[in-house]
Amino acid sequence: MAFAERLTRLRERKGLTQEDLAKKLNISRSALSLWEIGKREPNFETTTKIADFFGVSVDYLLGRTDDPRSLKEKVFDPTYEPTEVDLEELLQIANIRFMGEKLAKQDKDKLLQIAKILWEERRKIKQEEGD
Template sequence: MFCKRLSQLRKRSNLTQEQLAKELGISRGSLSMYEIGKREPDFLTLQKVAHFFSVTSDFLIGLSDDPHGYGSLPPLYRELTEITEEEIDYLRESLEAYRKVKQKWE
């Protein structure tokens, strides 16, 4: 599973094997072996790949189909991971206004 997901993530990011290998601090040959399933990464390399692509190691090795690990979060938190900057600004302003009104009544 790791080989397939690594290859997909690299291609979606429009990176060559050489470019990704350089980013991860490994040889292109090692990366190629990972992608064709001839070698498995050590734990440190697995962590580097997960961090680089902002996915969980469980996703990379096939223990989860949720790349970001949001599935275990309550629905409200999952929604917050998709919020835009504009929505964040609106929520901040609304919260400030609410706190001012609440403070007046206390």
Template sequence: MAYGERISELRTKMKLTQDDLAKRLGITRAALSHYEKDRREPDYETLERIADFFDVQVDYLLGRTNDPSPSVKKEKPVNRAFLELPEDVSEEEKEFLQAQLDLQLEIFRKLKEKNSKQ
């Protein structure tokens, strides 16, 4: 399976539109569409962001392995904002929310850095 199919499959499983995922990754929807249709290859930094977002190995995206699980589980401290979550939020949901928060923070910092250079 080509990387485009894998990205599309992962995105669909999370019920995200191309626009949603592109915004979360800090790329254009057109670029994501090209990646999903194998018309263009993402650079390594973008591949890493995609892999981190979906919590899979880059090798899985590249088709080198069929095991999507990350090779190394990163332990991250729980953000204080998570102390106010409803009691019925699962650990899996907390991990998803933490990954989203981390990604958004990274995007914000890059945009802030870019704007300060202008």
């Protein structure tokens, strides 16, 4: 229910009607209405579009954090001390450079694959140490 409540609150804070927001997001008002009453939820692409429109993180919209700032805002805030940073989200939004060149999407995808391999190896080591 966090998504429905947060979406409604964000819309109202901007002084938008459901019709106004639906037009800005290029969706139907009825779809927005169903999201706000918790009967339906948008797909990931639309959820990301909503988060971008309001300048909040997807995690905030979904109720996974109470900090509405996007990861991008947090990363560049010198006072922010992250407890967790989602590598997948960071790779999607950051303009990461290596040796002066911007990483292409396929390079970011490869980095994520490598990270998953390392993560799995670490998990196996922890299991072996626990046995």
